[in-house]
Amino acid sequence: MCLRADRLQVPSIEADDVAVIAMPVFAGRVPAVTVERLRGIDSCGARCVVVAVYGNRAYDNALLEMCDVAAGMGFRVVAAVGAVAEHSIARVYGTGRPDAADRDELAGFGRCVREKLEGAVGPDTLCVPGNRPYRPLQKGPAPQADGRCTGCGACSALCPVGAIPSDNPGGVSEELCISCMRCVSVCPNKARSIGPVEAMVTERLKPLCTVRKRNELFV
Structure with missing residues (x-):
């Protein structure tokens, strides 16, 4: 999602590659534009790890949605991560994350994923939290x-x-x-x-975002 569609370079994936698919979580879903762009890639049946990056509230259905989309494209989803970052609107929540503790934890996740890829541990079927149908996409404020x-x-x-x-x-x-x-x-x-909306969002999220949330790994 970092670039406009006309500036994207579509990666070439081979069957023995391992792709890392990371998307931001907005209001419990992943942006439709990221799903659309992902579907323009030929998976070649490669394995993948999906990462839903959320702003210290919750990733809701985003991780499940990412797994569903990736599997529907022919990827073999071997692991999923819910990773915490600074909230994109209410930046007082998750400030400075990922921090040193997060980086250490995520590095540990990487080692666990590598063990699974090498065939040492882990089930073939991946189960992640979430509900179908997904919650409706919500339109956010335009700065x-x-x-x-x-x-x-x-x-x-x-x-x-x-x-x-x-x-x-x-x-x-x-x-x-x-x-x-x-x-x-x-x-x-x-x-x-986004003007006064920022203060409103920050206050509304206070009960949900004040406590430090953890990164989660599913393998």
Whole structure:
């Protein structure tokens, strides 16, 4: 999801490869655009590890959805990880994560996955949490630019879905925006935000996000 579709380089996968498929979790689901792009790849029946990156609340159905999509493409899903990162909107939650403890834990996960790939441990069928049907996709807020915007175009160049026009970087297409908050992160003048919605979201998530959540491995 890091680049616009017209800038993507579709990887070539061989049957004996091991792919790592990582996606962000937005409101308990993975963005539709990431699923669409993933489906443009030929799996060749390779093995894969799926990683759902969530902002210290919950990954809900995202990990199950990723496993379903990958398996439907012909990947053999050998492991799944729910990994915690800083919340993309309410950044007071999960601040600084993944931190040193996370990196150590994830490295341990990697060793467990390698053991399974080498045939030492683990069942053939992977079971992960989640429910079908998945919860409905929710539309998030589209960040707007304020008077500090200088029109430098950094947000437009780095928007993964092209929601910010290059000839009007102060604007945004609310239809295309997936609320990933990359434009907020990359703006050198901190000119983009979701305004008072950020405080509302932060307060609403407080009971759910205050406690440090753990990374989870399923093999």
